[in-house]
Amino acid sequence: MKLKNDNWDVIVIGAGLAGLKAALELKKAGKSVLVIEARDRVGGRAKLGEICGQPIDHGGQWLGAQQSRFREQAQTLNVEIYPQYIKGKSLLSLNNKVSHFQSIPKLPLSSLWTLVRVYYRWQGDMKLMSDHKSWSAEKVQQWDRLSLDEWIKENVKNQIANDFTHLLVNAILCTNASKTSYLFFLECLRQGQGIKVMADVKGGAQQDKFVGGAWQITQKMADLLEGNIVLNRPVLSVQQDKNGVQVNCAESRFKAKKLIITAPPEYIEKIKFTPELTEEKSKLLQGMEMGNVIKVHIAYPTPFWRHRGLNGSVMSPDHHLGIVFDQSPHDEKIGILVGLIEAHHAIAMGSLSTEQRKKIVLSDLVHYFGSDAAEPLDYVDCNWDQEQWSSGGYAAHTKPGILSKYGNALREPFGHIHWAGTETATEFMGYYEGALESAIRAVKEVIETV
Numbered sequence: 001m002k003l004k005n006d007n008w009d010v011i012v013i014g015a016g017l018a019g020l021k022a023a024l025e026l027k028k029a030g031k032s033v034l035v036i037e038a039r040d041r042v043g044g045r046a047k048l049g050e051i052c053g054q055p056i057d058h059g060g061q062w063l064g065a066q067q068s069r070f071r072e073q074a075q076t077l078n079v080e081i082y083p084q085y086i087k088g089k090s091l092l093s094l095n096n097k098v099s100h101f102q103s104i105p106k107l108p109l110s111s112l113w114t115l116v117r118v119y120y121r122w123q124g125d126m127k128l129m130s131d132h133k134s135w136s137a138e139k140v141q142q143w144d145r146l147s148l149d150e151w152i153k154e155n156v157k158n159q160i161a162n163d164f165t166h167l168l169v170n171a172i173l174c175t176n177a178s179k180t181s182y183l184f185f186l187e188c189l190r191q192g193q194g195i196k197v198m199a200d201v202k203g204g205a206q207q208d209k210f211v212g213g214a215w216q217i218t219q220k221m222a223d224l225l226e227g228n229i230v231l232n233r234p235v236l237s238v239q240q241d242k243n244g245v246q247v248n249c250a251e252s253r254f255k256a257k258k259l260i261i262t263a264p265p266e267y268i269e270k271i272k273f274t275p276e277l278t279e280e281k282s283k284l285l286q287g288m289e290m291g292n293v294i295k296v297h298i299a300y301p302t303p304f305w306r307h308r309g310l311n312g313s314v315m316s317p318d319h320h321l322g323i324v325f326d327q328s329p330h331d332e333k334i335g336i337l338v339g340l341i342e343a344h345h346a347i348a349m350g351s352l353s354t355e356q357r358k359k360i361v362l363s364d365l366v367h368y369f370g371s372d373a374a375e376p377l378d379y380v381d382c383n384w385d386q387e388q389w390s391s392g393g394y395a396a397h398t399k400p401g402i403l404s405k406y407g408n409a410l411r412e413p414f415g416h417i418h419w420a421g422t423e424t425a426t427e428f429m430g431y432y433e434g435a436l437e438s439a440i441r442a443v444k445e446v447i448e449t450v
């Protein structure tokens with residue numbers, strides 16, 4: 001099929017979940033739409049992998065209990081949902097000692113008490129975040145000047161509670177607390193419905209998964225858009241005048257009345273805009289940075305941990321492999337563990353070869369599960385920091401001092417240009433759910449005018 005270059009109602013940059021959703025909504029409304037994608041595949045931060053013949057998600061995989069848009073999207077596309085395996089005990093490694101627990105980690109009472117106090121502080125402070133206009137208020141500016149690390153130092157003096165708080169922060173943001181502000185963290189908590197929802201499995205953000213993987217959802221959406229997506233076309237520049245936009249790739253250009261951009265902030269910054277973006281938007285983009293994450297899968301002949309009454313989950317502030325979950329197939333034909341290496345651990349491990357990483361991951365797993373973990377059938381990892389067109393994950397955060405000053409530019413349209421992508425969400429920013437919410441909002445903005 002020959003692709004027309006001009007007269008599109010809307011062009012969408014990026015074929016991740018947000019871009020695909022925006023395009024499907026526009027198509028449903030009878031608008032002509034073209035999705036331009038830099039990579040040679042669709043999905044963005046949703047990516048198919050494989051271990052021992054089983055499909056796996058190199059990118060996002062969980063569906064939260066509260067994430068109704070993503071659940072509905074999967075159901076519409078007949079992608080089956082099943083619960084994360086949690087039967088049995090979880091493991092915690094603290095100060096090099098491994099303990100197991102059912103629901104509350106075995107911490108000294110004084111540390112638990114500190115964590116309860118932190119929980120209620122966060123619940124209270126995050127409630128004040130519900131009105132975005134309050135970002136200019138004095139308290140909010142103060143919270144934005146304060147790095148999350150400074151807040152933790154001031155408020156979490158108990159060492160074990162402090163370590164545990166950093167583990168939670170790393171697991172949620174994939175970045176060290178010194179790199180973002182307390183304000184940004186509170187905004188994440190507000191959008192994610194609080195730390196309990198974000199950290200929990202049952203009733204929380206890790207409750208469910210997809211049979212065969214989440215990547216299928218983006219693939220199936222792309223199949224419905226056949227003829228409306230072009231791959232291998234990094235957008236280099238965008239021009240707009242009163243009639244619409246022109247989007248330029250290396251060897252092609254396309255015109256439309258409106259443009260929706262869903263690329264991650266770092267890649268928006270690399271596009272040349274004429275006229276130039278507002279100073280507020282440029283400063284915001286410069287002040288946003290992706291988290292650092294390596295996702296690993298390890299396959300074993302059996303899910304041996306299940307047979308020992310363990311559910312495969314591990315939390316560990318003192319090792320590189322900080323978070324582990326069971327990822328075994330239903331029939332238990334083999335056992336698979338999925339792990340996340342986050343923040344400074346991902347930066348340190350990212351400079352190693354896959355073989356060196358495998359050695360460290362296995363040594364961490366032997367520490368958690370014993371010698372049964374020493375000899376896997378296979379090991380696969382995906383270093384998102386090295387993935388061109390993402391440069392990290394799960395999502396971008398703002399550096400201290402950025403959100404309160406420039407946050408209003410996050411979603412503010414610029415002429416014919418509108419913004420989507422999980423970083424621009426108002427609910428569940430950083431998650432697939434946020435990507436969908438942002439796409440639906442951006443489509444609402446443009447649909448009346450094309």
Ligand SMILES: Cc1cc2nc3c(=O)[nH]c(=O)nc-3n(C[C@H](O)[C@H](O)[C@H](O)COP(=O)(O)OP(=O)(O)OC[C@H]3O[C@@H](n4cnc5c(N)ncnc54)[C@H](O)[C@@H]3O)c2cc1C
Nearest residue numbers: 014016017018038044045060061062235389393421422432
């Ligand atoms: C390891 C990992 C684990 C995660 N786990 C979960 C999870 O369990 N649950 C969950 O809900 N979320 C999870 N996430 C987050 C989730 O994957 C993202 O929120 C979501 O995929 C973002 O979708 P998006 O469309 O906003 O952005 P993207 O998927 O990043 O899409 C943006 C697209 O824009 C393209 N692009 C960039 N620049 C250009 C350009 N110049 N020209 C053309 N195209 C361009 C990119 O190639 C990309 O395809 C995880 C992410 C990672 C990395």
